[in-house]
Amino acid sequence: MTSPQVSRDRSPFVALLAADNVSRFGDLMTAVVIPWFVLDTTGSAGKTGIVVFAVGLAVVVSLFAGGAIVDRIGYRRMSLLGDAASCATIATIALLHHADALPFGLLVALAFLGTLLDLPAQMGRYAALPDAAAQAGLRFERANSIYEGVISSGALIAPATAGLLIAWVGPANVLWFDVATFGLSILIVASAFPAPVPGAAGREEPRLPLRRAFSQSWSLVRRDEVLFPLVAYLFLINLIVGPVETLVIPVYANTVLDSAIALGFMTAALAAGGLGGNVIFAAVGHRLPRQATFALAFATLPVMLIVLAPGPGAGIAIPVLVLVGLGLSIGNLLEYTIYFERIPSYIRASVLGICGGLTWLSVPLGRIVFGALIEATSLETALLILGLVALPLSFTALFLRGLRTRPASA
Structure with a gap:
């Protein structure tokens, strides 16, 4: 038939x-x-x-x-x-x-x-x-x-x-x-x-009530030996990540390079590095040691901030931003690999929302603090201060002991 x-x-x-x-x-x-x-x-x-x-x-x-x-x-x-x-x-x-x-x-x-x-x-x-x-x-x-x-x-x-x-x-x-x-x-x-699209509507899947789903999701994040320390670590890292694209790059392009074209290419450099990070992680991500990978990936941030502090031209700024994009991409991919390993499918969206919301809470804070720091000092001083703060923060990943273990299938 x-x-x-x-x-x-x-x-x-x-x-x-x-x-x-x-x-x-x-x-x-x-x-x-x-x-x-x-x-x-x-x-x-x-x-x-x-x-x-x-x-x-x-x-x-x-x-x-x-x-x-x-x-x-x-x-x-x-x-x-x-x-x-x-x-x-x-x-x-x-x-x-x-x-x-x-x-x-x-x-x-x-x-x-x-x-x-x-x-x-x-x-x-x-x-x-x-x-x-x-x-x-x-x-x-x-x-x-x-x-x-x-x-x-x-x-x-x-x-x-x-x-x-x-x-x-x-x-x-x-x-x-x-x-x-x-x-x-x-x-x-x-x-x-x-x-x-056919199939998207009318497909009934069991869903927890919103309040219960949120309660279970928060309880999972709070008690999990990997998720909670990881979220806390990323909260701190995002204090530094937050200002990079929306403040560091525009203010640098405006005050140091005096070029809107440079602004576009500096931002694109982050994306280019991100593509490279995707390729690297797809090839060897499953074999990378997780603590060291987070530490080295996010250590690209203080490197970039300290290198930019003296005000070099686009010929130095753009390659350094490619490096940062590569590091942030690898760190982000590893973050979500761990989330998908540890979060049950029936509350995955809710837990991902909580993890994302908690780690992003520091982003607006980092932006407003960095903007005020530039106003109070100068761009060069603010970059140097942020870089010196970011350096020890990135390496706190080495103390996240839960990252030493992986699921048996990983």
Whole structure:
């Protein structure tokens, strides 16, 4: 008896890939443009620190709540809502700036609101990937590799594009390019997914009540001999990681290199290093000693900060940032490898949200402190202080004894 031919339709997968890449491209451009816009309009690293603090705070909130929101309203609506929020807030910033009616407090509020739904929107699109892949007749592993590859490529191109556009038309006008990317993503999702991808809706899976899931997840993190120390370590590390892309790079490009183009290429250098880290970890990650890997991966941070303190040119700054991107990528991949080893599948999303939220709590704090430190001293002094603090922090990974053991299958 011949089995029925399975109908394959790759258009939802292609559209999902396109929509997510366009939206993330806008997010990445915004991450470059907004700090430069604040520096350009206020001339204050301290005020820039406040704005990127608000952005980081929005990420923390969305990490804790994003998974639950996606589960309740669905991936398609979440994608549309997140892009609409970004589109509206960035357009409002641009309009009010051109009307000379944008007080600083409102800018901070709009930056917070524009970021709040970005991560849930990304979660929603990623949640649709297995069903879109199945409809396209693709194995999930292959679909996921394609998905991540496109995202990584966008992470290389978007910052450089933003830097070139800032130099060409100015940061305020680049905001309209960001608005266009979010609008295009909305159009793709709305037209390609008039209904959820078959299988994404109506599939009933047992779920714990939200309060019980949160309670069990927090209890697991708090009691686990590996997770809790790891989260505490990453909380400290993120005090240093937080300011790098949103303050160190924009302020350095602005005050030392005086070049928006350099800003784009410095940010792209982090992404290039990240691609290298992905390749290295895929090849040998399962064999790396975990304590030493975390320590050496995050030791790239103080190296970069101390090297940049004297104010070298782009010829030194860009290679050092590639090294940092490589280290952060390896550290991040190892972090999530450990999470997936130790977290039960039935509360995985909730535990990942708690771990991500806790480790990210220090990101906005690090940003606002570093911005204030620049204002109180100078960029060079602030970089040196941050580097000297980061050096011992990175090597505290050597004291995380739980990392010495692995699951038997690892």
